[in-house]
Amino acid sequence: MSVTGVLHSDAKTRDELAAKSREWIQTAQTWLSAPLEKNRLTWNGIQIHCLLLLARQVTRLGPDLIWISAGSLIRMAMQMGLHLDPNCMEEMSLQEKEIRRRLWYTILEMNVQAALDAGMSPMISTGDFNTLPPSRMSDEELELGGAQVEAQSEMNGLSSQKQLLPLLAESLPLRLNVTKVINSLQEEPSYEEVIRLEKDLAAACRTATTALDSTPSLNLISHTSRFALSHFTHLLRRFALCLHFPFAIQSKKNPLYTYSQKHCLEAVQDIVSVLDDELYTRLLLTGGGMFRDLITRGAFILYLESTSDIDADISLVSRSRNRARRESIIRDAQRVAQYAKERMLHGETNIKGYVYISMSTAQIEALFDGSSPEEAAMTAARESLETCRGILEAMAVKASGVDTGSAVSDGVTSLLGDLDGQFDLDDGSWDFDFGESIFFHDGGDVSL
Structure with a gap:
């Protein structure tokens, strides 16, 4: 209910479910953390744990600590033997084998995404498990039984329905390696290694795209199919964005990294395109953790690309x-x-x-219009802060039932007062700490 409540078509119902979700999530967390933890090492227990981590990200309830919980989940799964392929174990049904494999790769996916967001190591490598990726059989095909499905496919000339989890699983070893390279504390990767990894990621994306194009069930224009494809695109493309980001932000000073800027932009534009999906956008609007790429790394890359080589536009014709x-x-x-x-x-x-995105967008538009970028950014800053004040005041009244507008107004007035001097978004006075926090953390306090 907490995970899917944000997707409900009725706004009032979404708000009601969101209000109740915090209590539900805390109840589930308490149940999982009970002293007799061994009693939770069941199929139900581990599935609830997966849903709990997803719910916390969807509802923005401690999403910046997901990496810690994902590590605990992996250890639970290994204690249950999910890291061992079912073919190496005792006899079990095709369905049970498939459930084990799906659960294991779901947990691995959650872990690698959380590690990417936290700037930490995934704490697991491909040598720590031998579980094969899930098959591409649908639930209906599994119920029929493997042998019957195979015979039916040969007779009808139909291939098994391709699922998204197996496609993600194919690139998982590569993305585990990419995450370790991005978050390594020992030494920065060589640029040659970054380019090699990026080419491998691009090849994995092409393979996945080819497989999806040949899947009739995912070519249907339906909310379910579009949502699945949007989520798939987001999960996969953000690795290329994070891999190239540290180099892309240096491209203005070092043309050697223009390659990274180009590939970062492509990844950002792919992720921006998921905003066309109304259903998936509802998730992006409420989610934390991995659902914040667009207002952190993505926003800065768009600004960087829009202002690159702007000084070279001498004539009005070239500027146009x-x-x-x-x-x-x-x-x-x-x-x-x-x-x-x-x-x-x-x-x-x-x-x-x-505020940053509003200022940078206004500055970009002013640069191309031939007007003062500083004045445009200043105006955008004031307007965006006024907008924020209105939103925060309404939020405070709704939460407490008390008018706290004066306190919010004082804070905004103080910020507006700081904008009286001259500044530029690139002059270093607006420190969003790109190398580490990428503007800000969930609930963190990163000073401008």
């Missing part, structure tokens, strides 16, 4: 031509700005992302 080439990037930046605002309307209390 350059703007036409970059209009799609500007539109994406505007969409991300609107998305950041809507996240606040859905409970986000950290205003820094929205």
Whole structure:
């Protein structure tokens, strides 16, 4: 209920479910953490644990600590033997084998995504398990039984329905390695290694895309299919974004890293495209953890790309031509700005992302219009802070039933007062700590 409540078509129902979710999640967490933990080492227990971690990210309830819980979940799964392939164990039905494999790779996927967000090691390698990836059989085909399905497929010339989890599982060893390289504390990877890993990621994406294109059930224009494809795209493409990001932000000073800027932009635009999916967007508006890429790394890459080589546009003709080439990037930046605002309307209390995106988008538009980028950024900062004040005041009244607008107003007035001097988004005075926190953490306190 907590995981899927945000997807309900009725806004009032979504709000009611969201209000109850915190209690439900805490109840499930308490049950899993009971002293007799061994009693939770069951199929039900581990499935509830998976749903609990997903619910915490969907509802933004401690999403920045998911990596810790995911590590505990992996150890539970290994204690139950899920890291061993069923073919190496005692006789069991095809269904039971498939359940074990699906659960194991679901847990691995949650762990690698959490490690990427936390900036930590996945704490597991491919040498720690031998479980084969799940098959591409649907639940209905499993119920029929493997032999019968195979005979039916040969007779009808039909292939088994391809599922998304097996496609993610195929690239999992690579993404585990990529995450370890990104978050390594020993030494920075060589740029040659980064390029090699990126090519492997690109090949994995092409393989997955080819498999999806040949899957009739996922080519249907339905909410379910679109949601699944959006989630798949998001989970896969964010690894290329994170891999290249540290180099892409240096591309203005070092042209050697232009390659990273290009591939970061492609990944960001793929992730931005999922905003076309209304159902998946509901999840992005409420989620924390892995659902925040667009207002952190993504926003900065769009700004970086839009302003690159801007000083070279000497003539009005070249400036106009350059703007036409970059209009799609500007539109994406505007969409991300609107998305950041809507996240606040859905409970986000950290205003820094929205303010920064609003300022950078205004500066980009001013640069191409030939007007003052500093004045445009200043105006956008004031307008976005006023917008934030209105949203936060309404949020405070709704939460407490008491008008706390004066306190919010004082805070915004103080911030507005700091904007009286001259500044530039690139001059270092606005420190979003790109190398580590990427603007901000969930519930964290990163000073401007």
